Amino acid sequence: KAGVTQTPRYLIKTRGQQVTLSCSPISGHRSVSWYQQTPGQGLQFLFEYFSETQRNKGNFPGRFSGRQFSNSRSEMNVSTLELGDSALYLCASSGSGLNEQFFGPGTRLTVL
Amino acid sequence: DAKTTQPPSMDCAEGRAANLPCNHSTISGNEYVYWYRQIHSQGPQYIIHGLKNNETNEMASLIITEDRKSSTLILPHATLRDTAVYYCIATNQAGTALIFGKGTTLSVSS
Numbered sequence: 001k002a003g004v005t006q007t008p009r010y011l012i013k014t015r016g017q018q019v020t021l022s023c024s025p026i027s028g029h030r031s032v033s034w035y036q037q038t039p040g041q042g043l044q045f046l047f048e049y050f051s052e053t054q055r056n057k058g059n060f061p062g063r064f065s066g067r068q069f070s071n072s073r074s075e076m077n078v079s080t081l082e083l084g085d086s087a088l089y090l091c092a093s094s095g096s097g098l099n100e101q102f103f104g105p106g107t108r109l110t111v112l
Numbered sequence: 113d114a115k116t117t118q119p120p121s122m123d124c125a126e127g128r129a130a131n132l133p134c135n136h137s138t139i140s141g142n143e144y145v146y147w148y149r150q151i152h153s154q155g156p157q158y159i160i161h162g163l164k165n166n167e168t169n170e171m172a173s174l175i176i177t178e179d180r181k182s183s184t185l186i187l188p189h190a191t192l193r194d195t196a197v198y199y200c201i202a203t204n205q206a207g208t209a210l211i212f213g214k215g216t217t218l219s220v221s222s
Contacts (some may be wrong), residue, residue: 004155031208043156043199043212056209092156094208100146101208103155 002027004104006091012101012110018079021107025072025093031055032074033101034066037088078109086111114139114202118216124194126222130187134200137181143204145176147185149196150215156199159185190220 005024013019025032033056034046045058049068066076072093078085088108092101117135124130136145146161160167160174162183167174173186187194199215 018214031206033208033210035210035212043150043210045209045211048209050208057210066220084168092155092208094206099208100158100161101148101210103157106155 004091004093004102006089006104006107008107009105010108010110012112013081015081015083017081018077019081019109020075020077021089021091021109022075023076023091023104025074025091025095029093029095029102030072031094031096032068032072033075033092033094034074035090035092036060036088037090037106038084043090046076056075059105070107081111083111113204113211114143116200116202116213117168118198118200118213120214121217121219124187124220125217126191126220127189130190130194130218130220132185132187132198132200132216132218133182134185136200136202136207139180139202140204143202145174145183146201146203146210147172147174148199148201148210149194150199151193151196156212159198166211190218192216192220194221195220 031050033048037043048056068074088106090106092103094101147159150156162174176183176216199214
């Protein structure tokens with residue numbers, strides 16, 4: 001069974017640009033969560049999507065948005081990039097009920 | 113979600129049991145305790161979760177005190193590959209909106 005995949009793995013952008021990251025969950029998983037990891041703030045929850053609806057949201061500004069498609073694939077978008085958005089962005093998927101989350105390898109975003 | 117407190121770091125000799133404590137004194141009745149670990153430069157990996165009974169799987173055992181205010185993750189025979197940051201999380205969010213703390217950095221040495 002293929003794991004969670006994230007594309008691209010590495011990305012370099014400049015301040016003010018926008019970026020879209022993609023996540024393909026494990027087949028059959030309907031929940032996709034996104035996290036941001038930085039050395040200073042650690043792992044922080046961004047949002048979670050289930051059946052194309054945002055079910056939970058963390059404490060991030062509106063520049064961070066996401067969506068989920070009918071095949072459960074998810075994208076997250078960050079607009080008007082700031083230097084502080086440089087981070088490892090992790091996506092995780094899980095099945096229904098109380099289940100463990102399976103994390104992807106992450107996308108390393110560098111904002112110059 | 114209940115706040116969890118973990119020691120920042122622990123050392124363990126290879127082959128010995130690693131016992132990682134977690135305090136969650138404000139946990140509510142419907143919150144589960146989850147443990148994840150993150151090996152350097154990789155995404156977190158699920159280890160185990162429980163509500164009030166002790167749990168065991170192929171990776172570890174989870175011991176939850178009767179009052180549920182604390183728990184211990186036990187790696188019975190630690191190896192060098194178990195060197196990682198271990199996160200204890202208390203949540204009622206179906207395990208999908210995880211609030212990670214700083215975790216415990218476990219260093220296993222030979």
